[in-house]
Amino acid sequence: MTVNAPLLSVRGVKTCYGNITALHGIDLDVHDGEIVTLIGANGAGKSTLMMTIFGNPRAREGRIVYQGRDITQLQTHEIARLNIAQAPEGRRIFSRMTVMENLQMGAQIAEPGHFQEDLERIFTLFPRLKERIGQRGGTLSGGEQQMLSIARALMSRPRLLLLDEPSLGLAPLIARQIFDIIADLNRRTKLTVLLVEQNAFHALRLAHRGYVMVNGRITLSGTGKELLDRPEIRAAYLEGGRQEATAEAR
Numbered sequence: 001m002t003v004n005a006p007l008l009s010v011r012g013v014k015t016c017y018g019n020i021t022a023l024h025g026i027d028l029d030v031h032d033g034e035i036v037t038l039i040g041a042n043g044a045g046k047s048t049l050m051m052t053i054f055g056n057p058r059a060r061e062g063r064i065v066y067q068g069r070d071i072t073q074l075q076t077h078e079i080a081r082l083n084i085a086q087a088p089e090g091r092r093i094f095s096r097m098t099v100m101e102n103l104q105m106g107a108q109i110a111e112p113g114h115f116q117e118d119l120e121r122i123f124t125l126f127p128r129l130k131e132r133i134g135q136r137g138g139t140l141s142g143g144e145q146q147m148l149s150i151a152r153a154l155m156s157r158p159r160l161l162l163l164d165e166p167s168l169g170l171a172p173l174i175a176r177q178i179f180d181i182i183a184d185l186n187r188r189t190k191l192t193v194l195l196v197e198q199n200a201f202h203a204l205r206l207a208h209r210g211y212v213m214v215n216g217r218i219t220l221s222g223t224g225k226e227l228l229d230r231p232e233i234r235a236a237y238l239e240g241g242r243q244e245a246t247a248e249a250r
């Protein structure tokens with residue numbers, strides 16, 4: 001692997017559900033230390049791409065290369081062992097397990113020696129989870145479940161974190177905290193992030209680069225700022241964001 005090769009490279013990836021093609025040949029790169037965001041309308045194929053990178057569903061065509069290794073045909077548990085973690089859409093925490101047990105599940109892939117240290121780091125990021133340590137996942141509030149989903153992914157000490165709509169259903173203030181945490185982890189620990197977000201304004205401000213997906217195809221890419229400045233992006237994805245931006249400027 002050359003020094004400048006991307007950490008993750010997706011080339012010509014096609015994914016189908018039965019006869020329906022959800023991804024029509026996706027090309028996307030994530031470099032070491034980057035936050036890359038993927039934006040697009042409902043049903044565009046964003047979650048499908050995240051899940052395809054994680055091996056389920058599997059790419060029918062194309063190649064996914066991580067750290068110079070072709071992972072296209074690997075099983076999900078094999079991919080997880082390569083220090084890729086996923087916080088999927090819809091949270092998917094273990095609802096009958098406690099907060100602590102969920103975090104222990106996340107840590108299974110990491111070296112056991114780091115558990116206590118990682119737990120303390122997670123509780124500094126999400127003090128709310130510390131207060132709820134013995135509570136069952138399913139009885140947490142929506143926002144707390146989202147925090148737990150992200151915290152569990154972080155407990156595996158990922159090099160690449162795939163985050164699917166982390167702000168979904170969260171109050172604006174909590175969503176901001178989640179974005180701040182992502183930015184902070186990226187700055188301090190060089191955590192590399194591929195982020196799917198419905199809140200395109202926050203996502204593009206946070207990300208180094210972004211891709212726009214329409215009907216299973218990438219139609220635009222650029223730096224977060226370039227995409228934020230494009231009128232067609234503003235018109236299609238930033239109506240709410242523009243209001244927020246104006247409110248913030250006041």
Ligand SMILES: Nc1ncnc2c1ncn2[C@@H]1O[C@H](COP(=O)(O)OP(=O)(O)OP(=O)(O)O)[C@@H](O)[C@H]1O
Pocket residue numbers: 017020022040041042043044045046047048049089
């Ligand atoms: N398990 C499935 N079986 C059949 N079709 C599916 C399945 N999962 C997703 N699809 C279809 O694939 C397309 C892409 O869905 P996907 O969930 O990837 O979109 P998305 O961009 O994540 O949308 P959203 O913003 O609403 O989360 C949609 O048309 C969806 O109906």
Ligand SMILES: [Mg+2]
Pocket residue numbers: 046047048089164
């Ligand atoms: Mg989705």
